[in-house]
Amino acid sequence: METEDAERGAKPQRRHSKAGLRLRNYFLTGIVVAAPIGITFYLTWAFVAWVDGWVKPLIPHAYNPDNYLPFSVPGFGLIVAIFLLTMLGFLTANLVGRTIVAYGELLLDRMPLVRNLYRALKQIFETALSQSSRSFQQVGLIEYPRRGLWALVFIATDTKGEIADRLKESDTDTMAVFLPTTPNPTSGFLLIVPRQDVILLDMTVEEGAKLVISAGLVAPEYQRKTKALAREAKEAADDEREAAE
Known part of the structure; x- marks a missing residue:
């Protein structure tokens, strides 16, 4: 009981x-x-x-x-802000606007502290908003901070300027990569690494940023993407075969 x-x-x-x-x-x-x-x-x-x-x-x-x-x-x-910024860009694109901007930059160049701040901000915005810029178009892996540990990086560009000239003396083909920190990918480290030490990935920059922000919890669906790429390649091969016949 x-x-x-x-x-x-x-x-x-x-x-x-x-x-x-x-x-x-x-x-x-x-x-x-x-x-x-x-x-x-x-x-x-x-x-x-x-x-x-x-x-x-x-x-x-x-x-x-x-x-x-x-x-x-x-x-x-x-x-109103979007309209004014668009009009400002329109006016700056013509000769009169370029002349006014050049005159304003000439005045800023005579200010010791302001000119350095202005140049840095201008270069950052031109690089970030330039349509021809290829910054951060790929994601890669490097061994960091030591051998056996891998870190996700965003590919910035080929090494340029004095750094490239100095490293050419050692016959090292290098590239600049950005190593983001978790969970804030806007901060990180600029690293100059040999090209052969970088493993390029198929994921997009957005997918890489999600991976960094989530501390590895949100990973891109690579298997689904691989199947889609294989299907597209097969369809392209079939089209070429049909065209040849």
């Missing part, structure tokens, strides 16, 4: 534990679904509000719709 009573008491307990585990899984699934959407919406809204806070006070009173409507128009300052 005691054994039967113990079994009857254990069954409800197991049911409660299973129900609790199921509720816990539902809760975690809800977080996985809601958190990315909520964070994305919050960051987007915060950015729009930040731009509006800077631009709207500069808009003339007659052109600000907030002065005519009973509610504030979110994003109007962002639209």
Whole structure:
């Protein structure tokens, strides 16, 4: 009798534990679904509000719709900022605009501290926004910080300038790579490494950044990509065979 009573008491307990585990899984699934959407919406809204806070006070009173409507128009300052930046780029592209920019840069070159800051920021933005730039187009692996340990790097460019000239004396073909830190890939180390020591990967820079940010938890689906590439290669071979026939 005691054994039967113990079994009857254990069954409800197991049911409660299973129900609790199921509720816990539902809760975690809800977080996985809601958190990315909520964070994305919050960051987007915060950015729009930040731009509006800077631009709207500069808009003339007659052109600000907030002065005519009973509610504030979110994003109007962002639209005005995009329009003004586009117009600035348009005006800078012609002869008059280039002359004004050249004159402004001439004035900045005469300021000891400001000119260094301006040159550095200009070079960074030109490199990051240049359509012809091929910076960070590939992902690779290098052995770092010692042999046997591998680190993910973003391929920057071939070694140039004085560094390339100095290293040519040792007959070493090198390239510049960026070694990001986890979980913040915007900080890291610039490394000059021999080309033969870099293993190039098929993953995109975005996939590599996700891998770094997640500390290795979010890995790209390489098998699916390999099958897709094999299927495309097979289809291309079939097309060539049919064209030859």
